[in-house]
Amino acid sequence: MRKFLTALIITTAGLSASAASAAEIYLNKDNITVEVGPNTSDGTFNNTFSGGNTIAKVIDAPSADASENHTQGTHIWFTADEDGDGLELLFDFQQEYDLTTLHFWNYFTEVYDVDQIDFTFFNESNAQVGSLTVLPNLGTSPGITAQDYLLAAPLNVRFVTAFLTGSNRQVDFQNIGFTGQLSIPVSDVPLPGALVMMLTGLAGFGAFKRKKA
Ligand SMILES: [Ca+2]
Numbered sequence: 001m002r003k004f005l006t007a008l009i010i011t012t013a014g015l016s017a018s019a020a021s022a023a024e025i026y027l028n029k030d031n032i033t034v035e036v037g038p039n040t041s042d043g044t045f046n047n048t049f050s051g052g053n054t055i056a057k058v059i060d061a062p063s064a065d066a067s068e069n070h071t072q073g074t075h076i077w078f079t080a081d082e083d084g085d086g087l088e089l090l091f092d093f094q095q096e097y098d099l100t101t102l103h104f105w106n107y108f109t110e111v112y113d114v115d116q117i118d119f120t121f122f123n124e125s126n127a128q129v130g131s132l133t134v135l136p137n138l139g140t141s142p143g144i145t146a147q148d149y150l151l152a153a154p155l156n157v158r159f160v161t162a163f164l165t166g167s168n169r170q171v172d173f174q175n176i177g178f179t180g181q182l183s184i185p186v187s188d189v190p191l192p193g194a195l196v197m198m199l200t201g202l203a204g205f206g207a208f209k210r211k212k213a
Pocket residue numbers: 057058059060061068073074075174175
């Protein structure tokens with residue numbers, strides 16, 4: 001039975017790969033949510049929330065290749081109290097996606113830019129399906145555009161945790177974005193004919209063994 005399980009896993013992975021032609025969706029405030037996480041260190045958000053602005057500024061880029069000017073209405077600026085401390089963000093995609101690209105719009109001077117982001121990816125059941133540490137480049141100027149990171153995985157991502165730190169306690173950036181395809185629910189993946197035949201054969205073999213014992 002162990003061989004059969006191995007075959008099933010490989011076949012399912014193959015089907016996911018063949019679904020790569022599915023539509024790519026850019027995830028932003030129209031289809032996902034973001035909030036400040038409880039593991040955010042002590043510090044100050046400076047002018048981030050001035051004028052009624054919210055943390056949704058993280059996901060307000062209209063597309064992955066959008067350019068954003070640095071203003072109080074567009075950026076996030078957190079200053080941690082101590083070195084190594086930082087800002088935690090929690091993303092909820094509302095449903096599972098197979099991610100293909102990560103996008104990050106960094107600030108454009110070393111004094112304030114983000115120097116490291118630790119991403120952790122979780123599926124709908126909150127089981128971890130991947131992690132990634134990114135050391136982003138300085139942003140472009142004057143219009144800030146995204147640096148893209150191609151992802152071979154993770155699959156079936158619904159929740160993402162990001163912890164952002166800066167070498168001098170400053171965390172200033174414009175947006176975090178994700179591109180992916182809707183994951184195919186396992187229950188919707190059809191079993192290929194050959195696999196069904198193998199399953200039938202194995203069942204017969206199991207019955208024969210039990211009779212013998
Ligand atoms: Ca923004």
